[in-house]
Amino acid sequence: LLRRADVLVLTLGTDRCYRLPDGRLVANCHKQPAAAFTEHAADVETLISDLRCALDSLRALRPELQVVWTVSPYRYxxxxxxxxxLAKARLLLAVDALCATDERSVYFPAYELLLDELRDYRYYARDLLHPSDTAVELIGERFADWCFAPALHTFARERARLLRAHQHRPLHPESDAHRAFRAKLRHEAELFKAKWGFSPF
Structure with missing residues (x-):
């Protein structure tokens, strides 16, 4: 899949690293006891170095790959x-350095959108750590506005509308009104397929 991708969105969540007793850096495996790992926060220079190494590996597979970096607004x-x-600040500094030196890397401010624009608590889930569904939807819309070409934006909006209609659960599935609704939906799906080249469902 990566060999065919034009754009990859990478979201960084934490600056935490995990090491085995012998010092090797590893992914934290939650099936292993926590005592098997030593956890520490990576410094900005280490983050830049490790992320640049990952970026080089990705580009070895797909040299023209564009990368959109984000930082998760989830609070640990x-x-x-x-x-x-402080952890988010280190991630932001690392991503900023990568974007400044890599012309095919850009930053999308999902973190800042939640903290600065959607700072009302109604945009957080009940735990006050995760973004609410509304916040996720609004950030998704801003992302689409930020990166989609106008035609793709139109496509996404039309497809979302048809998918919502397709997933509608009627109270009276045998009614004339519902049959008319389904016929209209089939017609609109055919128009969508003629316009975009494939079915919306």
């Missing part, structure tokens, strides 16, 4: 909110 309360903010 288990480290304390201040430590969580």
């Amino acid at each position: 309360a288990k480290y304390g909110l201040h430590a969580s903010q």
Whole structure:
């Protein structure tokens, strides 16, 4: 899949790293006891170096790959909110450095959208750490506005409308009104296929 991708969106969540007792850096496996790992926060220089290495590996597979970097707005309360903010700051500094030196890397401000524009608590889930469904939807719309060409934006809007209609569960599936609704939906799906080259469903 990566060999065919034109754009890859990478979202960074934390600056935490995990090491085995012998010092090797590993992915934290939640099926293993936590005592098997030593956890620490990576510094900005290490993050830049490791992310650049990952970027080089991706580009070895797909040299023309465009990368959109984001930082997750999820707050890691288990480290304390201040430590969580510092971790996000390190991620932001690392991504900023990568984007400044790589012409095919750009940054989308999902983190800033939630913290600065959607800062009302109604945009957070009940745990006050995760974004709410509304926040996710609004950030998704901003992402689409930011990166989609006008034709793709039109396509996405039309397809979403048809998918919502297709997924509608009627109260009276045998009614004349519902049969008319389904006939109209089939007609609109045919128009969509003629316009875009494939079915919306």
